Amino acid sequence: MAPAPELRRRLALAVLLLAALALPPVLAALGQGYYVGFAARVLIMAMAALSLDLVMGLGGMVSFGHAAFLGIGAYVVGIGSWHVFEGVPLPFGLAGSENALVVWPLAMLAAGLAALGIGAVSLRTTGIHFIMITLAFAQMLFYLAGGLKTYGGDDGITLYSRSSLGGLNLSDPFTFYYLCLGLLAAVLAAFLRLADSRFGMVLKGVRDNERRMRALGFPTYRYKLAAFTLSGAVCGLAGALLANASEFAGPAYMGWQRSGELLVMVVLGGMGSLVGAVLGAAALLILEEALAGLTQHWQLLLGALLLLLALSARRGLWGWLGGGGRHG
C-alpha cells in the first residue's frame, strides 16, 4: 500500500525531468527554436515560485513581497555589468564584474540579507498583517529601485552582455536553458530533501500549529526566519538568471503584480508540494503566452480562469497529476 504513491511521485518527477531535457532539441526540430529562450524564462520563474513555496507551502508564511528578492538578484547582476561596461568603479574602489561565479553568489547574498532584514521585522506579525507588511517592504524597494538614477531610474539597466561562466557561452539559448534546468533541478532536489529533514518538519509543524510548536519547545521565530532568508537567497538567484535571460534589470521585476504572479504560480501548482510550484509557473506562463497569441484581450480570459480556479475546490496541478498534496 504505502510505496505506491511514492513510486508514482518519483515516476512523475522522472517523466518531467526527461521532458525538460528533451525540450530544446524537440523545439528546434519543430522549427520553434525561439521558444527555447521562453522555456528558460519558465525555468527561472519556476525557481522563484519554488523559493516562495518553501516559506508559503511548507512554513505557512504567505509572502506578498517575494518579487523584491527577484529584483535584488537581477539588480546585482545589472549593476555588476553596468560598472564593467562604463568602466566606473563601485564604491570602495571595487571593480564591476560579469563573472557568474562572483555575481550570482553575490545576488544570493544580497537577496538573502534583504530577506533576513525584512523577515526579522515581518515575522513578528502573522496572518493578514504578515501579508501586508511583506507587501509594504517590497513596495519600498520598488520605489527605491526607481530612484537609482545612476542605474537608469524607472527604466532600469539594460545589460550589454550576459554573465560569463568559464568556457560556457550563456548567450547560446541551448546552453543557457540547460544551465537553468540544472540549477532548478538542484534547488528542487535540495528542497525536496529539506522538506523531510528535521528543519522541514519544524516548518510544516509551524504551518499546522505554531502555538503547539512553541509549547513543544521550538523557538519557532528563528526557524521561520532561517527559511525566509534561504527562500530570499534562492529567489535572488532566480533574479540573477532572469536578468541574464532578458538582459535587463529594473524596478518592473519588483512590482506587487509580480509578487502576486508568484503566489498564483504556487497555488496553481499545489501549495507545499514544491514540484507543484514548478508546474504552476510553467502552466501560468504558457497560458499567458498562448492566450496572448489568441486575443489581445487575453487578460480577461486569464483573470476569469484564476477566478474559477480559486472558486473551485482544488489540490493544484501536482495533486491532480498524482503527486499528492501536502503530507507530513
Add this chain to the structure above:
Amino acid sequence: MILQLVIEQGLNGLQFGVTLFLMAAGLTLVFGVMDVIHLSHGSFYMMGAFLTASLGSRFDSYLIGLALAIPAVALIGMAVEWIAIRRLYQRQHLDQVLATFGLIMIFNELVRMVWGSQPIFLSPPAALAGTVEVLPGIPYPLFRLAILAAGLAVAVLLAVMIRRTRLGMRLRAGASDRAMAGALGVDIDRLFTIVFGLGAGLAALAGGMAGTVLSVQVGMGESILILAFVVVVIGGIGSIKGALVGAILVGLVDTLARTALPVALRSAMAASQADSVAASLSSTSVYLLMVLVLAWRPKGLYGART
C-alpha cells in the same frame, strides 16, 4: 511664503487623505466584517472615475455623472459579491487573493475594451473651477476644497450610520462576532451584499472625485488600492475610526515627504538629482510609516481583533 506652502500642502495632504479614507472605509468593512482580502476594490475606484467621465459628458454635467456613477458601481459591487465574493467567505486568505487578483485582470481588460488604453481627462464643474482665499493672500483651488468637504461629510455620515442606525448596529455585531450576529437573526448574506455595495459606492465616489485631479486610466485603481490597504492595516482592520485616522496620517505623511524631501535634499546635492531621489524616497515614506506603526502596535492603531 512658508506659511502659504504649509497651508497649501497641508490641505493637499488632507484632501488625499479623505480620498484614501473613502477607499479604506469600504476595504476595512469588507476586511473586518466579512474577513475577505479584496484586492479588486481598486477596480470600483477605477470604474467610478470612468463612469463619471462618460456619464458626465453625456449629460454635460460632472455632478450628474458622479451622482449616477456611484449607484451604478454600487450595483456592480453587489453583483460581484453575489456572483464571486460570497463563495470566498470560508476560504483561506490565499484563495481570496487569487480570486480577486483575477477580478482585477477582468475589470482592467473590460475597461480597456470599453474606453481604450488612453488616459481620459475629467474636468470639474465650472462653478467650482476657481480658487478661494483660505487665508488672506493664500489662494487654494475651490474644487479641491469641495473634495475635502465631501470626504469629511461622508466620514461623518458613515460614523452616524454605524453608531445610530440598525444597519450600523448589525455591522458592528457582525464585525465582532459573526456567529452571534447570525444567532441574533441578522441576515448575514444580505448584510454582506449591502456592505459590499456600500464599499463599492464609496470607492466610486473616491474615483470620480480623484479623477479630476489625476488622469483617468486603466491601472489607476491598483496604485491607490495598495495605499488603502496600508491605511487599513495602520488603522486596525475593521475599524472605521482607524481608517479615518490612518488615511489622514498617510495623506499628510505622503504629501509632507513629497514637499519637504526635495527641499531638504537640494541643500545636499544637485537639484535634478535631488528631485528624483526625493521622489523615490518620498514614495517609500508611507510604507515606512506602516512598518513603524506595526512594530509599535502589531494590530494597528485601533485594531482589537485577532
Add this chain to the structure above:
Amino acid sequence: MAEPLLATAGLVKRYGGVVAVDHVTLAVERGHLHAVIGPNGAGKSTLIGLLSGEMAPGAGTIRFNGHDVTRLHVHRRARLGLARSFQVTSIFHSFGVLANVVLAVQAHAGHSFRFWRPASRDPALVEPALAALERVGLAERRHDPAATLSHGERRQLELAMALAGDPAMLLLDEPMAGMGPEDGRRMVALLESLKGERTILLVEHDMDAVFQLADRISVLVYGAVIASGRPDDIRADAEVRRAYLGEAA
C-alpha cells in the same frame, strides 16, 4: 524539605479591570499529582497560560526546577522540562500519528537546523516516539494520519507528545474534556500509571477523577486559591463546600 518542583508566589493577572488570577501562591512537590479545580471562570485557564508562559503575569514569580522562569518564553520553559497538553486538542493534523510524536521528540533533541537527513527515518527520533506511543496505547495506529483519530485517541496522542520529551513535569489542561465514559476511564487509568513517575499539575472538571487521582488539590475561586490540601481535607473544607460546591454550610 526539598524545594518544590514548581512554585508560584503572589501571581497576579489582570484583564483591564478584571482580576483573573489573584495573588496565587502554589507549590507542586516532586512526584505529586497536584490538581487545580474551580468553577468556570475561576481563572484556571489563565493560570495554565501563566505557568506555560503564553501570558506574562502582572506581578509575582514562578520558579521551576530551581530556575526563575517568570519571564522565560514558552519554548524555553518547555526545554527546561515543562510539558503541557491543551484543553482544545492541539495536534498536527496534516502529519501522521508517529510524525506528531517524532516532532515532539525532536524539540528536545538539540537544534533542528538539520537540512538533509529525513527525520522520519532517524532512529534517535523514532525510537523514543514509539516508546511514548506505546505508553499511551496508540502504537498500533502509528501509521495513520492524525486527522483520522477519534477524539479520545487525539487526547492520548497529546499526552504522548507531552511525554515524548521526557519532561520533569506535565501541565494537563482538562485532559478528559469532551470524553465519553469509556475514554474517560482509559485516561484515568493512564494518568494513574503516570502517577509517581512524573510530577503532574492537573486542571480538570471531572471531580470523581480528581479525587481519585490527586495527591494534593488546590481550589481556585474568582482567581484566588481558597483552599489547598489533601483530597480528604478539601472534601471536608467548609469554605470550599460553600463557595464551590454550592452547599449551605
